[in-house]
Amino acid sequence: MRIANLAQTLLIRNQTLETQARLQTVEQQIASGYKSQVFSGLGGEAKKLLDFDQAKSSLSTYVDSIVAAERRAKVMDAAMLQVSDIAKDLRADNIATFPYMNDTSVRQNVLTRAEEAIGTTISALNTQFEGRFLFSGYELATKPVDDTAADIIADAEAVLVANGFPVGTQPITPADIEAAVDEYLGIAPAGAATYYQSGSSDQVAVRIDANQELTYGVTADDDAFRTVLKGYLMTSLSVSRYDDLEGTAQGSFDTAYENARGFIEQGDDAVNGAVGQLGIQRQKMETTRLGHDSTIDILTQSISEIQDADVYEAITELQRLQVQLQGSYQVTAQLANLSLVNFI
Structure with missing residues (x-):
């Protein structure tokens, strides 16, 4: 050795x-x-880790946006179902009271019910959630309907009077009442709904992916809500002009009252259609979110394999x-x- x-x-x-x-x-x-305290300690895996982390962060942002939109859409759905329920109730009242409309007390009850229906609809359209009015389009801080039910009825009545039909005027026809209501609601001639305070009639959009935005919801001036309100206002104005309609021609009131019921039914159908459309949009949100969640899980596992000891x-x-x-x-x-x- x-x-x-x-x-x-x-x-x-x-x-x-x-x-x-x-x-x-x-x-x-x-x-x-962690395997290393610095990226350089990961060698060739460092860039891959940065790419995975950035992708995960982006997807997490989309998921957060989708979840927030899903919460708002769920509340909107409940509000629209409430509007639909009100329409069904007033339609049923119309059918039940139709044979007894020559009774003054019955007519007064119908007027009260119509005003209540308008008021409850206004309340639903003014739904506020997480600091925003859901039916105001992009003007999130603007209350969509700032009038009371009595205000709306009075404004529609004012249009009827301005058109030459103050109380006690004969002849007056169901078409005259419908024309005044249409003018007030901006149905015919087409225009802005008088009751609608927001300047935005656009659906809001949420970014659900890098290259995709999804619009969802409705605004309080949507045709569905205008049609429901048209039925309520025609109910109110027809009943308040009962004597004038009957004095013009026997059966005129019956026609006006039935027309009102028809528009309530049309409005209810349209609201349910909007609910269905919102349901499709909510399904798209959920499907996209679940896809992102799955991808995030994969990225999380990949990141862990690279950086975790x-x-x-x-x-x-x-x-x-x-x-x-x-x-x-x-x-x-x-x-x-x-x-x-x-x-x-």
Whole structure:
């Protein structure tokens, strides 16, 4: 045998330093749970990690937007179903009271019910959620209907009077009443709904993907709501002009009252159609969100595989390195004590 030379000593020392560095890295992995504290420590996987992380962040933003839109759409759905329920109730009242409309007290009850229906519809259209009015389009801070039911009835009545039909005027026909209501609601001639305060009639949009926006919802001036309100206003104005209609021609009131019921039915159908359309939009949101969630899960797993340390494996490696380092120390100590005397 021969005495260890300087080269052997330096080799062992370098191996010891490498083991110490590796030991420090493993200790950091155990403490932090990450393979490396810096991207450069991941080598060629660093860029892939950045790409995955950016993709996950973008998808998470879309998911958050979709979830918020789903909450709002759900509330809108409930409000529109309430409008539909009101329409069904007033239609049923119209049918039930039709044979008894020559009774003054019955007519008064119908007027009250019509005003209540308008008021409840206004309340539904003024639904506010998370600080925004849901039926105001993009003017989120604007209350869509700022009038009371009594105001709306009075305004429609004012149009009828302006058209030359104050109370007590004969002849007056169901068509005259319908024309006044249409003018007030902006149905004919086509125009803005007088009751609608927002300047936006557009559906709101939500970004659900990098290249896709989804519009959803309706505004309070939608044709469906105008038609429902038309039925209510024709009910109110026809009943308030009962004597004038009957004085013009026998059966004129019956025609006007039946016409009102017809528009309530049409409006209810249109509202239900809007509910169905919103349901399709909500389904699109859910499908897209679930797809994003699945992709996020895959990206999360991929990111974990790149950056997360296997703690159990790291502990095993730590123990191995500690043994290796201890052995290096012992060899170094033995080499330091060797002399020619050991071999004579």
